[in-house]
Structures are given as C-alpha cells and as structure tokens.
Amino acid sequence: MSDLLESVPLSAWPTAWTPQAVVFDLDGTLVNTEAEWVAVQDRYLAGHGARITEQERRDITGRAAEVVVLAIAAAVGKDPHVVGRELVDAHREGMRGKDGFATLPGALETVRAIAAKVPVAIASNSPRDMLDHKLAATGLDAVVDAHLAIEDVALPKPAPDMYLRAAQLLGAAPRDCLAVEDSEAGAQAAMAAGLNLIAVPSLPGQDPQAHLRLDSLEDPQLQTWIAGWESVR
Numbered sequence: 500m501s502d503l504l505e506s507v508p509l510s511a512w513p514t515a516w517t518p519q520a521v522v523f524d525l526d527g528t529l530v531n532t533e534a535e536w537v538a539v540q541d542r543y544l545a546g547h548g549a550r551i552t553e554q555e556r557r558d559i560t561g562r563a564a565e566v567v568v569l570a571i572a573a574a575v576g577k578d579p580h581v582v583g584r585e586l587v588d589a590h591r592e593g594m595r596g597k598d599g600f601a602t603l604p605g606a607l608e609t610v611r612a613i614a615a616k617v618p619v620a621i622a623s624n625s626p627r628d629m630l631d632h633k634l635a636a637t638g639l640d641a642v643v644d645a646h647l648a649i650e651d652v653a654l655p656k657p658a659p660d661m662y663l664r665a666a667q668l669l670g671a672a673p674r675d676c677l678a679v680e681d682s683e684a685g686a687q688a689a690m691a692a693g694l695n696l697i698a699v700p701s702l703p704g705q706d707p708q709a710h711l712r713l714d715s716l717e718d719p720q721l722q723t724w725i726a727g728w729e730s731v732r
Contacts, residue, residue, distance in 0.1 A: 561682025
C-alpha cells in the first residue's frame with residue numbers, strides 16, 4: 500500500500516491535482532441510509548433472538564444485499580429467500596414515507612460544488628428503485644450526470660465494475676477520476692478500478708483503505724481544494 504500511496508495525486512495533501520470527474524458512493528457517504536439499513540438488520544436479528552459478530556458486521560457492511568441476506572439467514576437459521584424478502588421489505592417500508600433523508604455533514608454542498616466544476620456520478624450497491632427514490636428525495640438526481648445501481652453492472656462492490664462503468668459514463672479514464680467512499684467494500688471497488696480515493700468513514704468498525712482519509716466532507720482543506728479547481732464544464 501505504501502508504494503501505491505506514493506504514486507498518486509492524493510499522496511500529497513492538499514494537492515494541486517484536479518480530477519476530470521468524481522464518483523460518489525451514496526449510502527453512508529452522502530446520506531445516512533447505511534445506518535438505517537444496519538438498524539433494520541439489527542432489529543431483524545433481535546426479533547429472532549440472534550446476533551452476528553463485530554467482524555461479521557464489518558465484512559458485510561457496504562456490500563450487496565445478497566451478501567447481507569446470506570449472513571443474516573445463517574445467523575437466524577432461515578431460508579435466505581425468506582430472509583431476503585423480509586429484510587428488503589422492512590427497509591423499503593421504512594423508506595416509503597420519507598420525503599427526505601438525513602444527509603451527512605457537508606455532503607450536498609460538496610456534491611453541488613464539485614458538479615459545478617466537473618462531471619459527477621453516483622455509484623451505489625442499492626437496487627434501482629431504492630436508489631432512484633433516495634436521489635429524488637435528496638435532490639441529487641438533478642445535480643449528478645449519471646447514477647449506477649446494482650442492476651447496472653455484472654458484479655457489485657467490492658468488484659471494480661461499478662467504478663469502471665461510472666468513469667466510462669463520465670468520459671474520463673479511471674486514473675483521472677476521484678472516488679469518495681465510506682465502506683471497506685466500496686473502497687476496495689474504487690481502488691481496484693484505479694480511481695484516486697478519498698474515504699470518509701461514517702459507521703463504527705469500518706476501516707477503508709484509501710489514498711486519503713477525512714473525518715467529514717466539511718473538511719476545510721477539502722473545500723478549499725475543490726474551490727480552486729478549474730472548471731471543465
């Protein structure tokens with residue numbers, strides 16, 4: 500990892516580099532829906548008198564729903580197909596009445612500031628219907644240039660497919676793109692695709708490996724850096 504960190508634009512911070520495009524994760528990076536999804540899982544486990552270990556929680560966070568379902572099904576001793584329906588239905592029901600979602604500090608302001616300068620995409624392991632709902636509820640659908648759901652690629656994060664496709668849609672080489680992620684799975688995907696990565700973890704226990712880690716998108720140096728970008732619009 501040290502050799503890799505020395506060879507990328509973000510190895511010096513702040514950097515003079517300007518990305519040609521930016522790809523954001525959504526859940527846990529821009530909106531607090533990852534925490535809500537984890538809460539749905541925890542309530543389901545508790546209702547069945549079961550639990551998972553901290554390591555198991557770490558391993559499934561940020562991954563596709565199928566991976567989560569298999570882990571929860573093993574813990575409760577039920578058919579994964581039944582568990583999948585029950586978990587996803589509970590999550591959808593929890594979101595259905597929401598006209599808005601709690602955004603993470605600095606999230607929307609950062610996306611808008613970046614979108615004024617360079618093309619922006621959202622890359623999410625969420626199903627398409629849920630992604631569209633969240634984008635509409637936050638107003639991000641009117642800001643970003645492209646958005647990818649789990650159905651749009653052959654393999655979800657932590658595979659690189661989603662980030663490679665996002666870069667292609669934005670018309671930029673992966674090495675010229677910036678990714679922003681919160682989870683270990685998402686970070687693995689972005690790094691494997693060859694993007695420059697800033698990690699902003701929001702859930703306890705996640706330790707994403709990235710070229711740069713920040714505590715918040717409100718970071719003053721981050722905001723100053725973005726303000727200095729030359730627009731490619």
